[in-house]
Every structure is written in structure tokens, then in C-alpha cells.
Amino acid sequence: MKKKDYNDLFVPTYKRTDAPFISGKGSYLFDSDNKKYLDFGSGIAVNALGHAHPVLKKTIKEQGELLLHSSNLYFNKPQIDLAEKLIKNSFAQKVFFCNSGTEANEAAIKFARKKAISISEDKYHVLSFYDGFHGRTYGALSATAQEKFHQGFLPILDGFHYVKLNDIEATEQILKKYSFAAVFIEPLQGEGGINSTDTSFLKFLRNYTAENSIALVFDEIQCGMGRTGTLWNYQQHKVIPDMMTLAKPLGGGLPLGAVLCKKEFSDSITPGDHGTTFGGNPVSCALGSRLLSIIKEKAFLKEVRQKGNYLKKKLSALQSLYPVIESIRGSGLLLGVRFTQDPQPLIPLCKENGLILIKANHNTIRFIPPLTVKLNEIDKAVSIFTKSLKHLYS
């Protein structure tokens, strides 16, 4: 029988061909043909506790029976609990909830501009870094310094500028040229190819932005919430931002984004300046609250670091065997294998062999398993990856 092509149904924003997924358990996904896959993509760094985690299953049931939605005209209890927990466990004094990463960055742009414009009308410029990724809506897209995402959608917004990551001299030059409201940076770039930021660069940004009343915004949508082995990636650099944007794992698999900020960046916002119907939804927040309680534990984070080191070591061993591997990148369980050529054929081959991996920019394949992944699952993933490498590159 001819397989149905579901692409007939959808605007083709994604290239999808295979059977749809039906269920998941732990680090595994199952499709409609009942084929089993090790999920080392975690729904693009979302499923931090794997699939069907018992605590999250219980939470969704309990909260589902209580309240699904009440709007932001009123408080809801899970939203208050999660905001308190986020504040208690970070630098922030205030929280804004929305539904996604791109929305979190949109809000942060608006918060930064509102404060900066009160200082001077021309203080609206935003700086970000090449290979960064901040989202697809126009503000966040304008902050995303990758031309391929702009193509076909120009003009992007006025006042957005880009510079090379880790280049202090070039960054200082551009910062002096315009009047900036905000600097957006991913402390560890994900989509752009798993690119690390130097601590000295973040320290330079911190000093410069503080001296010039510019908001320093860390986009930890992908690298935050335990993914790199500390609750927040900024803790590894000991550099505190003014605002931090979160999403992906925050809602335990349901849509939830957030801006965490210092009080001074919420002081210029008044009711009506910004809003969202669904942001801070009770079910997403109840899930986020339970998830955060699990992830923030020292023992949990230590295990993420140990498993990350274990996986990185295994991937590094492959580098000496396969010259097509240029470097192994990243930290914790946000790792990348960069190739000397486009590794795209590896992705469907690994999937066929039962392993899900996701591509990133610059010929890089991301390894972003659930933070709850087991060592024997890492062994199995590396063995499937090796078998597929051997098939293509021996």
C-alpha cells in the first residue's frame, strides 16, 4: 500500500518524510510503525526529563483537573510557584511568562528598549553575534545574525547590528558607534554550531554594558536549565546578565517561555506595554515548577556533568578514527560533532539505525539527549553513530 504523504497537509516550513511519532518513554520514541528510536535530539533540547516522566505525567493530570486556563488578567497558582522558584534560583527579581523562545526574546527587546529610550530617544540599537539564534518572529529574527534566516523576509527591523563572537576589539568598536539598548548573546551557541563564548568576552560585555546603561541579555533558551551541567550556563562564567530568556525545557514539554530580569528592567514597564493571552499557562507552569525542582538538585546536575564528560570522551575517541570529524564541541549534554564536510546524510542514516540526532550550523551534528539519559543509552547511541559513520566514511 502506498504510504500517505502528510506533507500535503502542511505549509512546508519543515522537511519531514518519516512516520509520525506516537509515544515516548524515557530516552526512547516510538513511531506509527512501532519502530523504536533513541532520542538524542530531545525535541530540540526540550524533553529534559525524557518522555513520559512519571512526575510530569502526574502533574499534568492533577493540574488538568484543576484549571487549564484563566488568562493573564488574573494570577494563577502554578505561575506564582514557578516565578518564586525561578527568582529563588537565579539572579533575577522579576519574571515575565510567555509561550516560546522567540516570544521571550521579543519581550526582552521591548523591556530593554523601553528603559533605554527613557534615557535617550536614539538609544534603541541592539547588538548580537554571528551564528547566534534567537527566534523567528521579527524582533528575534532581526537579532539572529545568520543571513540564511533573513533571506526572503527583508527588511529586518531597524537598529540591529552584528559582530563576531569573542572578538573584543570589533565589539568595542561597534558598541562605540551607536547608542545601544541591549546586547543579546547565547553564552553557548546551539543552533549556530555549538560555539563556546570566552569567559573573558562575557566579562568584557558585562563591564561595558554596565558602564553604558545597556541591557546585557543572555539567551539561555537552549543552554540553560541544567543542559550544560549547571542550572544556568552563566554560572560557569561567573558573569551575571541583566536579563535571561528561557523556553524549550521550561514547560516540561508544553509551550512556556520566560524573561527573568533585574528589577530595574521591569520598572519602566507599565500595564498594557506588553502581554500575552496564554503566557504562564497553569498547566505549563505546574510542569515547569516540578521540572525545576528536579533539575536544580546538585546531585542531578553533577550527573549531567558526568554523563556529558562520558559522551564527550567517547565522541572524541571517534575523532582520531575518522578524519572527517573536525572537532567535538560544547559542554554537559549540549555537545556537537563538527565535520569537515556537510554531514547531512548521517542524520537519516542514524535515524534508520534507530538514533535521532539534530543538525546545527557549520557542518555540526548536535547530541542533546534527555538529561536523564543512562550511560548504557549513551553507549548504544555512540555505537549506532559509529556504525553509521563507518558506512558513510570508511
Ligand SMILES: Cc1ncc(COP(=O)(O)O)c(C=O)c1O
Ligand atoms: C538559543 C535559542 N533562542 C531562541 C530560540 C527560539 O525558540 P522558539 O523556537 O521556542 O521560538 C531557540 C530555538 O531553537 C534557541 O535555540
